[in-house]
Each structure stands twice: as C-alpha cells, then as structure tokens.
Amino acid sequence: MISLRGVSLLYPNGVRALDDVSLEIAKGEFIFLVGHSGTGKSSLLRLLYRETRPTTGEITVDGIRVDRLPSMRVPALRRHLGVVFQDFKLLPDKTVWENVAFAMQVTGAPTKDIMRQVPRALDLVGLSHRSRMYPDELSGGEQQRTAIARALVNNPKILLCDEPTGNLDPANTTEIVDLLLRINLKGTTVVVATHNQAVVDRMRRRVVRLDDGKITTDKERGYYYLGLGQGQVLSG
Amino acid sequence: MDWGRVKFFLGEVGRSFTRNTVMQITAIGTVAVMVTVLGAFLFVRTTLADLGNGVLEQIEISAYLKPNATPQQIGALRAAFKADPRIASAEFIPKSEGLKELRERMRGVVDTSLLTENPLPDKFRIRARSPEMVPAVAADVRRLNGIDNVVYGQAVVERLLRLGIVLRRIGMVLIGVFLVVAGIIISNTTRLAVYARRREIAIMQLVGATNLYVRMPFICEGLIDGLIGSVAAIVLLAVARATVWPRMLEALPFVQFNAAVVDVPSLLLQLLLVGGIVGALAAWVSVGRYLQT
Numbered sequence: 249m250i251s252l253r254g255v256s257l258l259y260p261n262g263v264r265a266l267d268d269v270s271l272e273i274a275k276g277e278f279i280f281l282v283g284h285s286g287t288g289k290s291s292l293l294r295l296l297y298r299e300t301r302p303t304t305g306e307i308t309v310d311g312i313r314v315d316r317l318p319s320m321r322v323p324a325l326r327r328h329l330g331v332v333f334q335d336f337k338l339l340p341d342k343t344v345w346e347n348v349a350f351a352m353q354v355t356g357a358p359t360k361d362i363m364r365q366v367p368r369a370l371d372l373v374g375l376s377h378r379s380r381m382y383p384d385e386l387s388g389g390e391q392q393r394t395a396i397a398r399a400l401v402n403n404p405k406i407l408l409c410d411e412p413t414g415n416l417d418p419a420n421t422t423e424i425v426d427l428l429l430r431i432n433l434k435g436t437t438v439v440v441a442t443h444n445q446a447v448v449d450r451m452r453r454r455v456v457r458l459d460d461g462k463i464t465t466d467k468e469r470g471y472y473y474l475g476l477g478q479g480q481v482l483s484g
Numbered sequence: 485m486d487w488g489r490v491k492f493f494l495g496e497v498g499r500s501f502t503r504n505t506v507m508q509i510t511a512i513g514t515v516a517v518m519v520t521v522l523g524a525f526l527f528v529r530t531t532l533a534d535l536g537n538g539v540l541e542q543i544e545i546s547a548y549l550k551p552n553a554t555p556q557q558i559g560a561l562r563a564a565f566k567a568d569p570r571i572a573s574a575e576f577i578p579k580s581e582g583l584k585e586l587r588e589r590m591r592g593v594v595d596t597s598l599l600t601e602n603p604l605p606d607k608f609r610i611r612a613r614s615p616e617m618v619p620a621v622a623a624d625v626r627r628l629n630g631i632d633n634v635v636y637g638q639a640v641v642e643r644l645l646r647l648g649i650v651l652r653r654i655g656m657v658l659i660g661v662f663l664v665v666a667g668i669i670i671s672n673t674t675r676l677a678v679y680a681r682r683r684e685i686a687i688m689q690l691v692g693a694t695n696l697y698v699r700m701p702f703i704c705e706g707l708i709d710g711l712i713g714s715v716a717a718i719v720l721l722a723v724a725r726a727t728v729w730p731r732m733l734e735a736l737p738f739v740q741f742n743a744a745v746v747d748v749p750s751l752l753l754q755l756l757l758v759g760g761i762v763g764a765l766a767a768w769v770s771v772g773r774y775l776q777t
Contacts, residue, residue, distance in 0.1 A: 297690070326692035337687055354693035359488030402691065 249275040249406065249437050250296060255305030255315075257291055257461075265291035266302070267461040275405075278432040280448050281441040283458035283470055289441035292458070296439070297329050298322050310405055327355060330407040330436075334414035336391045338383040338398075344370070345379040348398045355402070373427060385436065387405050387418030396427060400436075407431060409440040413447060421447060439456030445472040453471040496684050496701045500677050501708060508709065511666075511673040515713025515763065516720065518662035519755050523721045524653045526754070527746055532651065534642050535621045536615070536747040543637050545610040547625045548631040553606065562649055564628060565610060570621050572611045598705035605632060616645060670709055671770035674702050678774045685775075695775055703764050704772045710763020714756045721755075 250273040257266040266288045273279055281289045293301045295307055298373040299312050307314040310328050317325060338347050348369055352362045370376045373393040383391050392412060399407060409428065425447050433437040442448065446465030448455060448471065456463055501508065549558070558576065565574035577585075582604040610625065612618045618641050626634040678685065688698050725743075733741060 323689075323692040323694045326690060331690055337683065337690070339684055339687065350687065351691040353489070353492045354697055355488065355691060356697065359486050362488070396690070417496045 249273055249310060249369055251276070251306075251308040252292075252295075253306040254482070255295065255302045255307060257288070257295065257300065258303040260358050263364060264461050266295075269305070269458075269461070269463055271456060271463065271466070273437060275431070275437055276435055277454060278429065278438045278451075279440070279454045279456060280451070280470075281439065281456050281458060282448055287458040288461040290410050290457055291461075293331075293410050293439065293441055296406075296408055297331055298325055323355070327402055328404050328406065330396075330402070330404040332392070332395050332399050332407065332409040332412050334411035336383070336395045336415075337479065338391055338394055340383055343382055344375055344386070344394050344397075345381050347383070347394055348401050351398045351401050354412060357402075365401050365403070366397075369401040371429070372400065373397045387420065387424050392420070392424050393427060396424070396431070404436065406437045406439070409438070409442075411442055412440060413442065419448070425451065429445075436443065448472040493700070495740060497704045497708075500681065500701050501705050503517055503680055504673070504676055506579065507673045507676050511670045511709045511763075512713045512716065514669045514709050515759050516664045516716035518666040518762075519714045519717035519759050520720050521662055522659050522758060523717055523751065523755050524724070525659065526751055527721070527725075527743075529651065529655060530746045531743060533648065533740045534742055542613075543641055544617060545608075545612065545618065545622050545625065545634060545636045547605045547608040547610055547628075547631050548633045548635070549608070549630055551605060553630040558606070561608065561628060561630060565625075568624075570613055570617045570622070572613045574611075575609045577607050577609055579606050582607060586724070615641065619645075663758075663762055666710075666713075667766040668747050670706050670763050670766035673709065674706055674767040674770035675774070677702060677705060678771055689775075699768065699771045703767045706763040706765075706767025707771075709764070709767075710759040711756060713757030714762070717754060717759070718752055 250271070252269055252271045255266055255269045256264070258264050269292065281292060283289055291300065295302055296309055296314065298317055302315050305315065309325065311469055312328075314325065339350065341352060343367060349366045351361050353363065356366075364401075367376065367379075370379055373396050375390060375393050376398060378386060378390060378394075383394065386394065392415075394411075396407075407428070412428070413424050416424060421444065428438055428440065429451070452471075454468050454471045455465065455472065457465035457472075547561075549561075562574065562576065565571050579602050583599075586604065608625075610621065612621045618636055622634045622636050625631060685698055706770050729743065
C-alpha cells in the first residue's frame with residue numbers, strides 16, 4: 249500500500265530530515281512512527297501526501313509514484329488519503345457538519361453523496377449529536393474526532409495522523425486512539441506519527457522508530473523504546 | 485444542475501467578498517476612476533478623430549502636369565491612378581477648365597479678365613481613400629512621368645496626423661498606467677482575501693481540491709470588483725455627458741464636435757470588458773502566486 253525505497257530528504261537549509269529510509273506498509277496495517285521531535289516523522293508523512301518531494305528515492309502510495317507525481321495530479325492523490333494533525337485544522341466559522349462536508353464540497357462531490365456520507369462519517373466518530381456545533385464549543389477530543397470524520401468522509405484507503413493526540417489529555421487520547429483502531433479494523437491503513445509512549449506501549453502494534461532521519465527499529469508488536477538501553481528509557 | 489453545489493460556491497464567493505469591505509471599496513473605486521478616464525478618453529478621441537477626418541476628407545491632391553506632357557503620357561497617368569488601390573478618384577482637369585474654376589472662385593475679388601493668356605498647367609485632381617495615405621500617394625505621384633509638381637495641404641495634413649498620433653500615444657500611456665494601478669490594487673485586495681482564507685485554502689488543498697477550484701472564488705471576486713467599478717464609471721460618464729459636454733460645446737463654438745459618431749453600446753461593452761478582465765486577471769495572477777509558494 250505504501251512503499252519507500254532509499255528515500256532521503258534534504259531541506260534547502262542543509263538539514264537532512266530523512267536519510268536513506270526504506271519502508272513497506274501493507275494494506276490494512278496499523279503502524280506507529282515514533283521518535284523525538286525533529287527526527288523526521290512529520291517529514292515522512294508529508295512526503296506521503298506529497299506536501300514535499302524527496303531529494304532522492306522512490307515513494308509509492310496506493311500504486312501512485314508520489315515522488316514523480318506532477319503538481320496537477322496531487323489533488324487526485326489526496327482524495328485517496330485522509331490526513332489528521334495535532335492542531336485539528338478545523339474552520340472556526342463552520343459547524344461540525346459543515347467542516348466535514350467541506351472536504352467533499354471543495355472536491356466537487358454531488359450534493360446527494362454529501363448528504364449520505366457526512367452523517368455516516370459523523371456517526372463513525374460518534375459526533376452525530378454535535379453536528380450543529382462550532383469547533384470552539386467542543387472538547388479537544390471532539391474537535392479531533394471532527395477532523396478525523398473530515399479525513400474519512402471521502403472513504404480514503406489510507407489515514408495519515410501527525411501527532412493526533414499531541415494536544416489532548418490522557419482520557420481524550422485514549423478515545424482518539426480507540427477510534428483510530430476501529431477505523432483500522434474496517435480495513436483502512438493507518439499511519440500514526442507520535443511520541444506518546446503510553447499510547448504506543450498500550451497498543452502493541454508495529455512500531456517504526458526514527459532517529460536523526462534514519463530507521464533504527466522496525467518491530468511488530470513493538471514498544472516505544474524497544475531495543476534501546478535502560479538509561480535512555482528513563483530519560484525519555 | 486446540482487443546486488447544492490451552486491449554493492455552496494456562491495456562498496464562498498459572497499463570504500470572501502464581504503470579508504474586507506474597505507479593501508473591496510478601494511478596489512472598486514480605483515477601477516471606477518480608471519474606467520472613467522478610459523471612457524472619457526475614448527469618447528473624446530472618437531469625436532476628435534471624426535473632426536479630423538472631416539477636415540482631411542476634403543483634402544485633395546493637385547498633380548500639375550509638365551507643359552510639354554503628351555496625350556500618351558496623360559493616358560498612362562490616368563491608367564496608373566486607376567490601378568493604385570489607395571486612390572479613390574483622379575479627375576483630369578485641362579487648363580481651360582482650371583481657368584474657368586479660377587474665375588469662378590475669384591469672381592468679385594480679382595478682375596480675371598485682365599488675364600490675356602492661360603497661366604495654368606493641366607492637372608489631375610486626386611482623392612486618396614483615407615487621409616493617412618495622402619502624403620505617401622502625393623510622394624509617389626510626384627515621381628511619375630509627366631508630373632511637374634504635386635500640391636496638397638501638406639502642413640495641415642501632417643499636423644493633423646501628427647496631432648492624432650500624439651493624442652493616441654498620450655492616451656495609451658495614460659490608459660496603460662491606470663490599468664496597471666487598478667491591477668495592482670485588485671491583486672492586493674485578492675492577496676488580503678487569500679491571506680484571510682489561508683486556513684481554508686490549506687484544508688482545500690489537503691483534501692484534494694484542484695487549484696482551479698481554490699482559485700475560482702477569488703477570481704469571481706476580482707471580476708465582480710472590476711464589473712462594479714466599470715458600472716460606476718459608466719454612471720459617472722453618463723452624468724458627465726449630460727452636464728459637462730453641453731458646456732464644453734458652448735465654450736468651443738468654433739469646433740464642430742459631433743457626439744453622435746460615438747457608438748455608445750459598443751463603448752459601454754468595451755468599458756465593462758476592460759473592467760472585468762483587469763479584475764479577473766489581477767486576481768488570477770495574485771492567487772496563482774500564492775498557490776505556487
């Protein structure tokens with residue numbers, strides 16, 4: 249579903265965000281990308297939805313060669329991807345319903361599809377009863393669920409999450425992670441970049457660890473600090 | 485027709501348009517001023533050109549023949565004039581008829597009976613198809629066999645033509661400057677609108693809206709700015725036409741301006757087009773620049 253081969257990303261300021269990264273993610277997988285801030289997790293996700301292009305290497309997402317994708321075809325790629333961020337990126341002057349519908353409206357979806365899919369997405373994230381409220385009337389967890397509903401409303405095969413629980417308290421964090429798991433069980437490939445050790449250790453899923461732009465660990469049913477010394481665990 | 489989509493789109497345009505009223509009014513005002521000047525210029529230019537053409541159309545070229553010109557030469561000249569596409573008519577006037585005309589014209593001014601012999605040469609009276617062609621035609625005719633001298637209102641024609649060219653150039657520069665100014669102001673308005681909506685644009689791009697879709701509301705906004713500005717200018721021009729124009733005619737009684745030569749519907753259409761195009765284009769460029777970075 250997702251494949252990176254020898255991917256390096258060098259920013260114009262000389263920072264090497266990713267260094268010869270190769271990674272295969274199968275259809276329907278749930279995978280954590282872990283590592284400290286600035287180790288390239290977000291850069292890797294940005295490459296997948298073609299916000300940036302790799303300096304070298306091949307990237308394939310759902311059969312599309314993303315590293316070679318011309319700008320004109322980027323919208324088509326993004327309609328197959330859902331992306332969720334730490335800061336939700338909701339529009340404050342639109343209701344929950346409108347925020348979710350927005351993703352379909354701006355891609356020119358017919359009204360009848362919107363009327364069918366928005367309620368379905370809101371139901372999936374458990375926000376049907378909040379559909380008329382505005383983002384600032386919601387809790388952080390509810391806002392993130394709105395963002396997830398928006399990411400899912402076009403039925404993407406892949407959901408990319410960049411620190412989805414970074415702004416949430418533990419209770420809301422659990423709620424969001426459980427939701428991501430349920431989405432994954434419905435067949436969506438889910439990639440979560442996080443540095444939340446508790447979440448990763450509780451879930452026991454595939455864990456890919458990045459350090460200074462390199463993959464240092466890739467373990468099924470892994471832990472956040474698997475393979476590292478005891479001292480480093482304590483300092484984390 | 486999917487009315488839900490239309491409604492959503494119009495809503496987006498409307499929200500964008502009403503978000504920054506002050507800037508919007510500035511943009512519309514600039515377009516209005518620009519189009520007013522443009523309209524006034526086009527109006528005056530058309531009437532002036534008509535005036536100039538009136539004078540120029542009466543200009544004829546007199547090609548005087550050498551005294552020893554043979555009938556064959558005269559025949560060849562006649563054929564040459566007929567073959568020249570720039571020449572509308574060429575009339576041969578023998579010296580006897582020329583004298584008759586002179587006597588007509590000078591009756592009561594000079595006693596032409598004092599003339600004992602005919603001092604006039606034979607001549608051709610040539611009319612060019614358009615005033616701009618007169619100097620070139622005259623120069624060519626002068627070179628033909630059997631022609632002694634060519635006379636036309638050189639000074640008048642050249643001065644009028646030059647005046648026309650100068651006026652046109654000044655007008656073009658003026659219009660160019662105004663178009664650029666209006667374009668810059670509209671593109672700044674668009675930039676502010678884009679900046680105000682940058683979150684929405686980011687989300688649109690994230691969920692896979694095409695660039696065209698992202699651009700559309702802003703371009704519509706620029707188009708609306710341009711069109712409203714043009715309409716305001718047209719109203720202003722209509723008022724000026726009704727109030728200032730008659731006074732100008734009174735102030736310049738010796739100039740025969742003819743406002744009827746202006747094709748009003750086509751002028752209005754041109755003004756609307758200019759306003760709309762400047763608005764849409766400026767917005768297009770401005771959003772495009774934002775989306776590429």
